Amino acid sequence: MQGGANGSNYSGINLGTLNAGTSAVDIRVGGDVVMAGQNATSSNGYAGITLYSGSKVYGRNLSFYGVSSAGVGMQLGWGSSVAVDLRATSSTGTLLIAGSSSFIDGGATGSGGYGVFANGSVLRAPTIQIIGLNTNVSCVQNIACAGIGLGWYTRSSQTTNIYTNNFKLVSDKVVLGLSPVAVSLCDSNCGGGSGSSFGIDFSSYNSSSPLTFYYPSTSSTAIARLGSNYGGYLVMPSTGTTLSSYTYSHNADITIGSDLQITGSIYLSGATVTFGANLTTTVAGGDITVLATNHIQQTNATTITTAGGDVLFSSNSDGGVDGRINLSNGLTVTTNGGNITLGGGNSLGSGYAQGVGTSGLSEGLRIDGIVNLSSGNGNISLRGKSGAVAEWIDNGAWGVGFYNVSPGVVINSGTGAVLIDGYS
Incomplete structure (x- = not known):
C-alpha cells in the first residue's frame, strides 16, 4: 500500500491513531500476517508503515516492510505510553521488521531518517530479524539517517523489550536510545513457550561497511556478546545463557576478547580478526x-x-x-x-x-x-x-x-x- 497520492502526506499503512492507547488496533490471526507500505512523498516526515502506540498484531509469522522518502520506513510506537505488542505465535515463528528510508532528519533527536524506528515496543517470536537501511548518499550525520533506531537517542522514553531465541540485526548503523533495549529469551507468551538457548546473528547491510552502534556520547564497532553491550544501552541475555549459534559479519576489525562456546556454529567475518581467547x-x-x-x-x-x-x-x-x-x-x-x-x-x-x-x-x-x-x-x-x-x-x-x-x-x-x- 502506498501513501502520499496526489501530494497528500500520509503513511502507506497506519495502524491505530494518536492517543488511542489500549483502544488501538488489535489484530490476531491463526495464519501469517504480511504488511508492506510506502510513503512516496518528499516532506512532512510520514512513514511507510506506522504502528501507533497500543497496537497489537499476533500471527503465526509476522512480516513488515516499510519504505519512506520523507521519514521512517517502519515505525513502531507513537502517540501514547502504551507499548506496541507484536507476537509470532508459532513454535518456529519469525517476526521480520524491515525498513528503508532516504530521508535525513535535521531535528535535534535525529529519529526521522531511520529505516526502522522502535520505541515503546514489546516484540516476541522464536526468531526476530530487524533489517534497516538509509539510502541517502548525502547523509553525514551519524544519528540522522541510520538503518535502525532502538529508542530515542537524546531522551529517556519508553523502553523496547525483545523476547526471542534467535536475534538477527542487519544494518550499517544502529542507534541506541537513552532507555536501554532489553533482549531476553522467549518467555511463556512466545510461540513455543520459554526458550533455553540464544543465537546471535549481526551483520552490516553492505559488506563494505562496518556495523556501527551509536549510543549517547560515543559509538562502537565492537562485536556484541551476552550481557551488557555498548555502555549498557543494549542488554542481551545474561552471560550464563547457552549460545546456540554466533554470527558476526561486517567490514571492521573483530577482537575475540573472551572465550566463546557455542552449541552450534561460529561464523566471524571482518577486516582484521584478532584472537585473545578460544x-x-x-x-x-x-x-x-x-x-x-x-x-x-x-x-x-x-x-x-x-x-x-x-x-x-x-x-x-x-x-x-x-x-x-x-x-x-x-x-x-x-x-x-x-x-x-x-x-x-x-x-x-x-x-x-x-x-x-x-x-x-x-x-x-x-x-x-x-x-x-x-x-x-x-x-x-x-x-x-x-x-x-x-x-x-x-x-x-x-x-x-x-x-x-x-x-x-x-x-x-x-x-x-x-x-x-x-x-x-
Whole structure:
C-alpha cells in the first residue's frame, strides 16, 4: 500500500491513531500476517508503515516492510505510553521488521531518517530479524539517517523489550536510545513457550561497511556478546545463557576478547580478526569459520575445538594484495573428524594467506611457539604466500612456516590428507 497520492502526506499503512492507547488496533490471526507500505512523498516526515502506540498484531509469522522518502520506513510506537505488542505465535515463528528510508532528519533527536524506528515496543517470536537501511548518499550525520533506531537517542522514553531465541540485526548503523533495549529469551507468551538457548546473528547491510552502534556520547564497532553491550544501552541475555549459534559479519576489525562456546556454529567475518581467547563448538558437525579481508592475528595462544565440524581460517578473503595469518603465540586445533583449512584469497581459504613486503609481516602463514593441529581423520590444508622481501633476522621469506616451536610441530590428520602449499 502506498501513501502520499496526489501530494497528500500520509503513511502507506497506519495502524491505530494518536492517543488511542489500549483502544488501538488489535489484530490476531491463526495464519501469517504480511504488511508492506510506502510513503512516496518528499516532506512532512510520514512513514511507510506506522504502528501507533497500543497496537497489537499476533500471527503465526509476522512480516513488515516499510519504505519512506520523507521519514521512517517502519515505525513502531507513537502517540501514547502504551507499548506496541507484536507476537509470532508459532513454535518456529519469525517476526521480520524491515525498513528503508532516504530521508535525513535535521531535528535535534535525529529519529526521522531511520529505516526502522522502535520505541515503546514489546516484540516476541522464536526468531526476530530487524533489517534497516538509509539510502541517502548525502547523509553525514551519524544519528540522522541510520538503518535502525532502538529508542530515542537524546531522551529517556519508553523502553523496547525483545523476547526471542534467535536475534538477527542487519544494518550499517544502529542507534541506541537513552532507555536501554532489553533482549531476553522467549518467555511463556512466545510461540513455543520459554526458550533455553540464544543465537546471535549481526551483520552490516553492505559488506563494505562496518556495523556501527551509536549510543549517547560515543559509538562502537565492537562485536556484541551476552550481557551488557555498548555502555549498557543494549542488554542481551545474561552471560550464563547457552549460545546456540554466533554470527558476526561486517567490514571492521573483530577482537575475540573472551572465550566463546557455542552449541552450534561460529561464523566471524571482518577486516582484521584478532584472537585473545578460544572458540569451541560442542554440537556434532558445528563449524568454525573465520574470514578476514586483512589479517588474522592473536594476542594470546589460541585453542579451537569442534565436535566433527570444519575449521576454516581465511585471510585476504577479498582477494586483495595483503592479508596474512600470523599467530605469534601458538595455535591448537582439534576437530574430531572435521577438516582444518588455514589459507586465504577467498571465502573458502583455497588460495593463499598473503604476506606483505614489510619487515616482520612478510610471511603468508606463520605460527610460533605452539603448533598442534589434529583433525581426527579430516583433511588439513595450509596455504601461504610471502611478500616480496629479503630474509633478515626475525622475518622470513617463507610462504608457510613455524618458528621457535616447543616441544615440536604436531600435524596429525589420521587417515586424512595433509597439504602444505608455501609460495615464496
